[in-house]
Amino acid sequence: MKVKEIMDKEYIYVSPDQDVVEVSLIMEKKKKFTTPVVDSQKKLVGWITSLDVTMGLREGKKKVSYIMHSRDDIVHVHENDPARLAVLATSNHKVVSIPVLNDDDVVVGVVRTFDIVETLSHLYEIKVYKIFEAMAEELKGVSWDELMEASAIVTRRRTGKRIKPEEYEKNIRESTFGEAIWATGGLEKFFVGLIAIGELVIARKVARARK
């Protein structure tokens, strides 16, 4: 995934000569805490946040250029950068949004943390049984019931907890991938559990074939 796929293209922008009072009205109306400052070619020249604006209003600074952060201090990403660079930039610098530039230094979008949260959280919200369905389809000749049975057995072996196949199925229907990796103690452990289940159903399939 690239930065341009997660960026907001409906961003606002202002010019260095613009009046601070006017800019405060725009930012309030559009509910934006930040905005890029651009020149007549829409090239990035600065960046302001609503906290720069409160300072400007309080101290009577008239123009955006008096309150903006200069070009060199602005954390930014390129539209073709991998999206993960925008993710790392916002969390490392603890910012709520960063401007996206193209090859000509022109602002083409803004990446916002709540959009990142939305994108990242999709993965966590996937229902666990979707993974089991894909697994059942892959393991040809193994039925869904056999898979649930093997899952209940592996759970007992690993946690000591007795669980019926029907209960196991209910659990995975209700829980998300995020909850599952949290409950099992991490991605690697979750996956190892799946492999153990896979191993068991394959072993049973092989044993059945030999009879």
Added chain:
Amino acid sequence: MKVKEIMDKEYIYVSPDQDVVEVSLIMEKKKKFTTPVVDSQKKLVGWITSLDVTMGLREGKKKVSYIMHSRDDIVHVHENDPARLAVLATSNHKVVSIPVLNDDDVVVGVVRTFDIVETLSHLYEIKVYKIFEAMAEELKGVSWDELMEASAIVTRRRTGKRIKPEEYEKNIRESTFGEAIWATGGLEKFFVGLIAIGELVIARKVARARK
């Protein structure tokens, strides 16, 4: 994971009677775009953002109570809620932060989107070879080299792309879980690929044992 594990406990808070100019100085100094408004028992009574403050400064509103959002309009979570509720709240409501309450309606923290991004992104940044290492350990009697060989074979079967085991190993050493699920077309497909690799190494192990 619970909300209290991802919330910021070093949040600022203000009172309804506080002076808007004073509050603007605090928010700028602490670099906070939002702050809960609390009563003398620290119970939540309102919420302001820096955009409410710009409006207040421009229009000469003196007190926080004149610019704050009222209690009923505030998206909030409980400290013992699952963390995923805070994640869903910030992305659904497109807010940069939300207050965290305890049983007495007292503010005990604030969840911020960049902290959520940091927490969520850890999963995406896990190196794929960590999963393979866990898999190699689980599949007793299968060597790392056999696992890489099987992976190269499964890749060829599924994508038609010829890849040497050494190249495969180099790829998984360099790529993250986030990149891998993106490249394979989603979580389920990624897992199914791993299950296919598991099946193949188990089949080869069984065949070897029979000789």
